[in-house]
Amino acid sequence: MSYDPDAPDLDLWLRLVLTPGIGPIHARRLLERFGSPRCLFESDSAALVAFAGERLARQLQCEDGARQRQVDKTLDWVRAESHHLITFADADYPRHLLQIDDAPPLLHAVGRRDILSRPMLAMVGARNATAAGTDNARVFARTLSGAGWTIASGLALGIDAAAHEGALQGGAGTVAVVGTGADIVYPSRHRGLADRIAADGLIVSELPLGTPPSAGLFPRRNRLIAGMSHGVLVVEAALKSGSLITARQAGEFGREVFAIPGSIHSPLSRGCHALIRQGALLVESAREVIDELPALPAKRDLDALALLDLNHPHPASAVGPSHAPDDARPVDQDPVIAAIGHDPIQPDILAIHLGLAPGELGARLVILELDGLIRRLSDGRVQRPSPFS
Secondary structure, rough: OOOOOOOOOHHHHHHOOOOOOOOOOHHHHHHHHHOOOHHHHHOHHHHHHHHHHHHHHHHOOOOOHHHHHHHHHHHOOOOOOOOEEEEOOOOOOOOOHHHHOOOEEEEEEEEEEHHHHOOEEEEEEEOOHHHHHHHHHHHHHHHHHHHHOOOEEEOOOOHHHHHHHHHHOOOOOEEEEEEOOOOOOOOOOHHHHHHHHHHHHHEOOOOOOOOOOOOOOOHHHHHHHOOOOOOOEEOOOOOOOHHHHHHHHHHHHEEEEEEEEOOOHHHHHHHHHHHHOOOOOOOHHHHHHHHHHOOOOOOOHHHHHHHOOOOOOOOOHOOOOOOOOOOOOHHHHHHHHHHHOOOOEHHHHHHHHOOOOOOHHHHHHHHHHHOOOOOOOOOEEEEEOOOOO
């Protein structure tokens, strides 16, 4: 059921947050001083000027046609099914988010607002993620969601999208915090994913409807992802990455920070390795993440979740065919796969190491690739799949 657009003072909440010059910190201080938007706007000018200053008091009290049009537009928008406006005054405003100083007084949301009452874990990472990275994100998210953790991420390409997809398969769902208005899908190729999240999860934005994407808005989005979560898991990240901003903010908010290590040769591992050096918890399985998080009130028996045991293949319906047929010998007993190790390698180097002719090795690699036991990268190198995929 959508929020009642005719609820008392909803227009005043919008008027407050849409006033030019009033950011989340100013709005929160005004609400703490005056108690509610109604008391704020009904206060005498002298009291408002004394607390907020003459310029902001004038901005708040003046008749602003553009602001009123945006208020009316938003009240029309929220009448639609599954469209919501969630304020500080609502019981389902994210409790963890209230703990940060610049929590937005009002959130626009599309989907199931009840999901905000569930415990959340953020998952973030590179937009230009590797195949192994997206596999890790999808499987970690599905497992964590299956254990009762709602996954929060940013609807971006790469790791974010994989985390949302995995979480939708797990049961506890996902929250997409976006850096645009809640009525805009960015990137546009994620329209289908956004529709699925709106049906089974929630899309959230603090920004006015119609706000287009802008580089300066994504750090604001990142603080919400960190703020509403118990912790942040960074899957893959370069040294200069927005994911590291999210992790830093999480640390400042007192949240747990987790990082998955990767190859020393991959630029997309360096951000995670830097976080680990700075004190983030190195994790290699979803079980390790869950063990560090608060116990959930109705926590499932984790030993019953096969996805938490890396010795169990994942269901074909979720991530494709198993990479190890029942009648196959253990992967590490195959000399070619053992020689590949865990980093990408050129076939000619591998042939020298194994003492095989290039043609003989090529035929063997084709078979291993068809069996799903190796991947061939775009530059010709081969790589073992992630142990989580």
